[in-house]
Amino acid sequence: MRQAVTSNDIIEMVRDAGLRPTRQRLSLARLLFSGGDRHVTAEQLHSESLGQGFSVSLATVYNTLHQFTTAGLLRELVVDAGRSYFDTNISAHHHLYFEDSGILRDVAGDNVAIGELPALPEGAKISRIDIIIRVKDCAPAA
């Protein structure tokens, strides 16, 4: 399980990722990992931080999100051209995407079965399979 709650858990998590537990990284990690799983954009996380009264630069938010992603603490989702979401749920699962509201919802990974795939070229390895179910909220976003 990787449900961090205490300050020490957060510090551990960042340190284990090979990153210095700086004030900014710890605050962002707390926002990301202290509640349930989330899907956030850099801008969202940035304004959430400012809202909570602690200021980080947007550049640091981007740096941190990418560092966490490289360390395997986050997964980057491409669901909409020109905007990246970061997912705190790194287990195998897929997504429901509400195109109108921009909201993402998880779909359990075992709800999808993949049959035979074409043979891959020499030395190629599947790095990930992304499944996005695009939904049109025919009613205006609640």
Add this chain to the structure above:
Amino acid sequence: MRQAVTSNDIIEMVRDAGLRPTRQRLSLARLLFSGGDRHVTAEQLHSESLGQGFSVSLATVYNTLHQFTTAGLLRELVVDAGRSYFDTNISAHHHLYFEDSGILRDVAGDNVAIGELPALPEGAKISRIDIIIRVKDCAPAA
């Protein structure tokens, strides 16, 4: 079948899409639909046009790609943050994406089975299901 080869087929296709068969649209349509299926970006199609000696503005390439997409002649793929691909294959199928080279390859639609999905909210409709198998070409791109 929608394999267009003759000039008349191309004109028909554009006209049936509710668009005037202008020189630019016909030339772009010919590039897109005269060979086998393709996955192109706006930039790619634009420089391909210039390469063939007929000049279109990039704005027109974007306009045309979106108009063709709206008309159902193309499908827009989001596979990489910050770059849109347009797919001339509009039948139900999925994609293999070579992350290093940026190449897309089709995967037959019946190679994938989707189980039960979570209940959708009132009036919501699935508009599309995108499956992207990301491949790391462990060897340098051929």
Add this chain to the structure above:
DNA sequence: ATTGTTTTTAGAATCATTCTAAAATGGCTT
């Protein structure tokens, strides 16, 4: 405290895409 490394930051730069407003073209009618 000193030093050397890592991190943060403001602001500039990038880059795909969209927008704007003007010029060109197309389709009709006379």
Add this chain to the structure above:
DNA sequence: AAGCCATTTTAGAATGATTCTAAAAACAAT
């Protein structure tokens, strides 16, 4: 053919998310 009006194309500016730059701040180790 000439005139008219709607549609299309276009160059260039604008946008917006992201990345880069180079300098200041924070950190860890001595």
